[in-house]
Amino acid sequence: MLHPPLDCKILAVPVQEGAGRMGCEMGPAAFRAADLAGAITELGHSVRDLGTLLPAQPRRLHHDNPALEHLPEVVAWIEALTQAAYEASAEGFPIFVGGDHSLAAGSIPGLARRAQALGKPFFVLWLDAHPDFHTLESTTSGHLHGTPVAYFTGLKSFDGIFPPLPVPVDPQNVCMMGIRSVDAAERAALRETEMTIHDMRAIDDHGIAPLLSAFLKRVEEADGLLHVSFDVDFLDPSIAPGVGTPVVGGPTLREAHLLMEMLHESGRVTSLDLVELNPFLDERGRTALLMVDLVGSLMGRSILDRSKGTYR
Numbered sequence: 001m002l003h004p005p006l007d008c009k010i011l012a013v014p015v016q017e018g019a020g021r022m023g024c025e026m027g028p029a030a031f032r033a034a035d036l037a038g039a040i041t042e043l044g045h046s047v048r049d050l051g052t053l054l055p056a057q058p059r060r061l062h063h064d065n066p067a068l069e070h071l072p073e074v075v076a077w078i079e080a081l082t083q084a085a086y087e088a089s090a091e092g093f094p095i096f097v098g099g100d101h102s103l104a105a106g107s108i109p110g111l112a113r114r115a116q117a118l119g120k121p122f123f124v125l126w127l128d129a130h131p132d133f134h135t136l137e138s139t140t141s142g143h144l145h146g147t148p149v150a151y152f153t154g155l156k157s158f159d160g161i162f163p164p165l166p167v168p169v170d171p172q173n174v175c176m177m178g179i180r181s182v183d184a185a186e187r188a189a190l191r192e193t194e195m196t197i198h199d200m201r202a203i204d205d206h207g208i209a210p211l212l213s214a215f216l217k218r219v220e221e222a223d224g225l226l227h228v229s230f231d232v233d234f235l236d237p238s239i240a241p242g243v244g245t246p247v248v249g250g251p252t253l254r255e256a257h258l259l260m261e262m263l264h265e266s267g268r269v270t271s272l273d274l275v276e277l278n279p280f281l282d283e284r285g286r287t288a289l290l291m292v293d294l295v296g297s298l299m300g301r302s303i304l305d306r307s308k309g310t311y312r
């Protein structure tokens with residue numbers, strides 16, 4: 001649980017083959033340069049650097065969708081990360097630093113297996129402009145970072161190609177926020193799912209706080225573990241330009257900090273993905289610095305002391 005001080009473990013996962021534009025490989029280096037570790041230790045937590053994951057040996061894989069790009073390479077990363085995430089989550093608070101969002105097809109199955117071993121329900125908060133809900137058949141871009149949610153919720157498409165899922169994530173335990181770019185096939189598939197999807201319209205209508213509170217209440221009532229998968233393109237590109245798939249009309253800086261502070265106060269978050277940072281597209285590191293700032297809010301930084309439940 002997020003009860004300070006945390007024993008954080010940072011694992012660098014420089015997968016970039018899941019994205020259409022190269023550069024996410026440099027994500028972990030940019031997070032280091034922006035002093036991710038320092039921002040966490042400053043708040044009284046400890047940080048261990050687990051170094052950089054190595055992918056498994058890519059195997060020859062065939063799928064009938066000719067659009068698919070880098071299938072063997074991405075599968076090799078997922079294989080290695082599923083095991084590494086399971087091991088890293090035995091104790092402490094693992095942070096998976098990407099790398100593109102295909103990373104979540106390894107981190108989340110490994111963490112879900114850990115939750116099952118602990119006998120705890122497993123929840124996912126998906127912060128993203130995109131639902132990443134393509135199957136291997138439905139993707140037309142062929143970019144595998146657009147598929148992890150369909151995989152880890154157990155859709156059949158991935159059988160025999162991606163590693164066998166240790167345990168699927170219950171779609172009812174997945175909440176998405178910030179969604180504003182959905183492909184036609186995804187839109188159709190999302191109609192059939194029981195995931196909670198808060199698109200930007202829902203955030204405009206209700207505000208981010210009540211939507212998040214309702215989900216956190218469910219996690220609390222189930223005594224669940226909560227994983228946060230944070231795609232940089234969740235944020236509005238005017239504040240976070242360092243991404244390969246920017247979509248206008250995203251959450252503001254204040255909305256993002258509010259969300260992070262509420263997650264901290266919930267005491268429920270047990271692991272984190274930081275994905276899709278592309279330093280090649282960033283402006284003098286501002287997106288990396290903003291992400292580190294947001295992690296600070298998630299880890300307990302606040303403007304004023306709110307410990308008595310009121311501003312002092």
Ligand SMILES: NC(=[NH2+])NCCC[C@H](N)C(=O)O
Pocket residue numbers: 100101102130132134139140141142143145146181182183231233245276
């Ligand atoms: N993790 C991401 N940034 N995903 C973007 C996916 C964009 C688009 N839906 C595609 O499949 O190509």
Ligand SMILES: [Mn+2]
Pocket residue numbers: 101128130132145231276
């Ligand atoms: Mn994504």
Ligand SMILES: [Mn+2]
Pocket residue numbers: 128129130231233234245276
């Ligand atoms: Mn995205």
